[in-house]
Amino acid sequence: MILVIGGGFSGVYIAKRLGATLISPHDYLEYTPGILRLFGPKDSSLLTIPFSKIGIEHVCATVTKVDETHVYFGKKKMGYDTLIICTGAKFREPVSGNKVFSLYNIKDVFNAKKGLNKLRSVGIVGGGLVGVETAAELAHYHPHLDITIYDKNMCKQLCKGSRSYIKSWLKKQGIKNKREYVVSTDFHDRYFVCAGIVPNTSFLPSAWLDNNGYVKVNDYLQVSNNVYAAGDIISSNAHKTAQNAELQAKIICSNLLGKNKKYKIENGVIITSLGPYNAVFEYKGFMLKGLFPAILKWLIERIVLWRYK
Numbered sequence: 001m002i003l004v005i006g007g008g009f010s011g012v013y014i015a016k017r018l019g020a021t022l023i024s025p026h027d028y029l030e031y032t033p034g035i036l037r038l039f040g041p042k043d044s045s046l047l048t049i050p051f052s053k054i055g056i057e058h059v060c061a062t063v064t065k066v067d068e069t070h071v072y073f074g075k076k077k078m079g080y081d082t083l084i085i086c087t088g089a090k091f092r093e094p095v096s097g098n099k100v101f102s103l104y105n106i107k108d109v110f111n112a113k114k115g116l117n118k119l120r121s122v123g124i125v126g127g128g129l130v131g132v133e134t135a136a137e138l139a140h141y142h143p144h145l146d147i148t149i150y151d152k153n154m155c156k157q158l159c160k161g162s163r164s165y166i167k168s169w170l171k172k173q174g175i176k177n178k179r180e181y182v183v184s185t186d187f188h189d190r191y192f193v194c195a196g197i198v199p200n201t202s203f204l205p206s207a208w209l210d211n212n213g214y215v216k217v218n219d220y221l222q223v224s225n226n227v228y229a230a231g232d233i234i235s236s237n238a239h240k241t242a243q244n245a246e247l248q249a250k251i252i253c254s255n256l257l258g259k260n261k262k263y264k265i266e267n268g269v270i271i272t273s274l275g276p277y278n279a280v281f282e283y284k285g286f287m288l289k290g291l292f293p294a295i296l297k298w299l300i301e302r303i304v305l306w307r308y309k
């Protein structure tokens with residue numbers, strides 16, 4: 001029996017390819033890279049595919065414990081011969097309270113969107129790619145908002161050219177950047193946290209985890225002989241992206257199908273959206289900006305979702 005935990009990019013890919021049973025609290029795959037567009041009028045059904053359409057066997061549950069032989073949820077347990085853990089991550093919350101909203105899935109974005117038209121100012125905690133994309137969507141769909149991104153070093157994973165284009169574009173939209181960390185929620189009406197991630201691994205044996213809670217894997221993405229892990233949860237220097245989650249999923253499938261493939265980090269293309277009609281494409285220092293990368297990002301969304309069906 002092959003069990004997969006977590007119905008995101010890596011888990012769904014593996015469950016489909018290996019015909020494994022997938023344990024997930026929801027019965028659909030969602031296209032996380034597109035969810036911030038839901039700050040506008042986009043229909044969320046365009047970003048999800050039900051597992052029934054993908055054709056995978058699904059157990060609806062949140063796993064609360066795992067050991068060397070079983071997976072536990074509620075009062076039930078399931079035995080496994082091979083286990084693949086793909087439970088992703090969530091955003092760290094450097095501040096908390098009822099003004100603070102996370103943005104890791106569609107439900108989060110719908111919560112964060114409620115009542116925005118009555119608010120005046122918002123703070124974005126973290127100026128990574130998600131923080132910048134959030135600010136850009138808000139500026140486009142909710143132009144009445146006064147938006148401030150808090151980060152000492154915005155978009156640090158991008159090259160100098162992309163960073164300076166993004167910074168000047170944000171400035172033109174009236175989006176402010178404060179080079180400080182947020183320690184209180186007194187200043188804005190609402191805060192969106194996207195300042196680094198924590199892996200969803202609290203239900204795993206501590207011996208499987210590194211000091212930061214990520215799952216330790218070898219070059220073959222194995223935790224032990226019959227346990228594997230992929231995606232945002234693994235202890236690796238690879239960027240935490242959907243592309244990398246899928247690449248790791250492919251390696252695990254190949255290894256379980258008898259090949260002996262090592263995982264090699266490949267950090268691919270990054271496309272940062274600046275609202276619906278502008279984006280910055282970057283690959284190995286090459287950069288392209290404007291409408292074309294925005295169209296490309298949308299095309300990738302449609303192709304990836306179509307491939308999972």
Ligand SMILES: Cc1cc2nc3c(=O)[nH]c(=O)nc-3n(C[C@H](O)[C@H](O)[C@H](O)COP(=O)(O)OP(=O)(O)OC[C@H]3O[C@@H](n4cnc5c(N)ncnc54)[C@H](O)[C@@H]3O)c2cc1C
Pocket residue numbers: 005006007008009010011023024025026032033034035036061062063064086087088089103104105130200203230231232233240241242243244245271
């Ligand atoms: C707003 C946003 C924009 C992004 N944009 C991009 C982008 O443009 N390009 C890109 O490549 N990447 C992007 N990413 C990152 C990308 O979405 C993640 O790297 C990718 O989803 C990781 O895939 P995964 O399979 O590890 O986990 P996920 O896709 O996060 O899936 C994990 C699943 O596990 C489930 N789960 C968690 N705990 C349990 C449990 N105990 N039991 C059962 N199930 C559980 C969760 O419900 C979830 O469905 C973005 C992320 C965000 C939040």
